[in-house]
Amino acid sequence: KEQAYPYIMESATYLKNITTLKNERRYLLLSSSPEYNENSVSAWFDNWTNFDLSLAHFLFQAATEVSTAMGKPQEAENWLKCKAQLPHYATDETGLQVAVNLPMKHSHRHMSPYMAIYPLDLLDINNPQEKELIESSLDHIKKLGTRAWVGYSFAWMACLHARAKQGKEAVTNLRKFAQNFCSSNSFHLNGDQKDGQYSDFTYRPFTLEGNFAFAQGIHELLIQSKNNYVEVFPALPAEWATASFKNLRTMGGFIVSAEKKENKIVLLKITATEDGTFRIFEPKALMHISTKKLIQRDNTIQYVKLKKGQTVNLCSL
Helix, strand or coil, X not given: CCCHHHHHHHHHHHHHHHEEEECCEEEECCEECCCHXXXXXXXXXXXXXXXXXXXXXXXXXXXXXXXXXXXXXXXXXXXXXXHHHCCCCXXXXXXXXXXXXXXXXXXXXXXXXXXXXXXXXCCCCCCHHHHHHHHHHHHHHHHHCCCCCCHHHHHHHHHHHHHCCCHHHHHHHHHHHHXXXXXXXXXXXXXXXXXXXXXXXXXXXXXXXXXHHHHHHXXXXXXXXXXXXXXXXXXXXXXCCCEEEEEEEECCCEEEEEEEECCEEEEEEXXXXXXXXXXXXXXXXXXXXXXXXXXXXXXXXXXXXXXXXXXXXXXXX
16 A cells, blocks of 8 residues: 555546536546547547546545555545546446447447446446446447457457356357467467458457456456455356366455355355455355354355465355
8 A cells, every 4th residue: 555655646636636626526628438439539528438437436436545544534535525526427228338428339449438347346236226237338339249349359348248247248258359369379469360250350460468358357257356345256157057266366465266066165265465354245155164154244245354374264055
């Protein structure tokens, strides 16, 4: 937190200074969405795009959290007020729009309007009030098709599907990426290497982000950290009833290994690298394997407090 504090404060202060207040709402005078309208003049808007707005929400929230962690409650309150002054996301029946009164009108390689779903975790499929918006957004992307996508679009979309608990769709996009947008040495080539089966782009520029996004897509199927809790096996396809992973790191510095058989968690091993509380969203009650005692629960979240270096082994009832 000491290292992050000055950088977050500088960024949040800059954002606060370049936005203006109108009727108690904070606005950005000029906003854009990456490569929408091919970076022409029409790609710039005099109102928030959902891309910039989601980043603003995220930054002011981060400033609030790091100020609290540094023991500066008044500063945290001021940043939280800035966040509350931001408008709501632009939405309609298609879900999240590109900008106010502008739904995504065509297939597009960037999923930037949907940053609030992933990777910023500002919208959560486990929140009933946000579930419909997330699903409507992904349904609309699907209707627009993939002809203007490039390789990383498929990997990015897999992560979005995983966050929406649409495991089958996530795996389908990961397979398309691996089979059509990679060379024999596994390098991501951006264009569709099977004569445009899924995309109109068939060129071969090598980029790294697609491979990284693919790896993250697999990670998102297995474990997710979001909104101060963790979810294990949140988005596996129904046919993956048996699965396992080892030593994946979550928020809070926890190292987690897990195994499930026939959709039941038979081992959840958690090791703390710092003192903290491991919080997990899991419908089935979790208990300590050794004592058979249930861990504590707070509504939909179960939790266990750990000291640095401590390990617990849990399973579900």
